[in-house]
Amino acid sequence: MAEHPHAQLVRQGYEAFQRGDMDTLRGMMTGDCTHHVPGSSPLSGDYKGIDNIIDGYYTRLATETDGSFRVELRNIFVDGRGHAMSVHHFTADRGGKHIDEMGGIVFRIVGDKMTDLDECVADMEQTDDFWS
Numbered sequence: 001m002a003e004h005p006h007a008q009l010v011r012q013g014y015e016a017f018q019r020g021d022m023d024t025l026r027g028m029m030t031g032d033c034t035h036h037v038p039g040s041s042p043l044s045g046d047y048k049g050i051d052n053i054i055d056g057y058y059t060r061l062a063t064e065t066d067g068s069f070r071v072e073l074r075n076i077f078v079d080g081r082g083h084a085m086s087v088h089h090f091t092a093d094r095g096g097k098h099i100d101e102m103g104g105i106v107f108r109i110v111g112d113k114m115t116d117l118d119e120c121v122a123d124m125e126q127t128d129d130f131w132s
Helices: 005-019 022-028 050-064 124-131
Strands: 029-037 045-048 070-078 083-094 097-110 113-121
Touching: 005 022, 005 070, 005 083, 005 097, 005 113, 022 029, 022 050, 029 050, 045 050, 083 124, 097 124, 113 124
Parallel strands: 029 113
Antiparallel strands: 029 045, 070 083, 083 097, 097 113
16 A cells, blocks of 8 residues: 555655755745644754745754754644644753653655654653753
8 A cells, every 4th residue: 555645755854854855845835834842941943934944943953953863753633634744753862961862753744745843752841951
């Protein structure tokens, strides 16, 4: 059975992110896309617009961790109505701290582009502490 197109889009997005291929990611999102980052750390908040998502958040994940931020996609679920949900494992080192955590993202997809990403983490307190 072929993978659903929304699952393919999410999988390709994770692969591009892990390679550091921000140009490919830009092509997968609408210009007005929003990425919601949970918590109360300096990285938390709503990143509105593709430039803010890529330059303000994704690039910052790499710079804040000296390139150690890694994410491993574990699963993708789709509803066939424009929603996909990923489950992933992520690790990073920053300022003498290490994080080894589970998380996920709920994607809203219109046509063949991501329009909204709602990020979730398994342990909000640990994640906030790591990024603070």
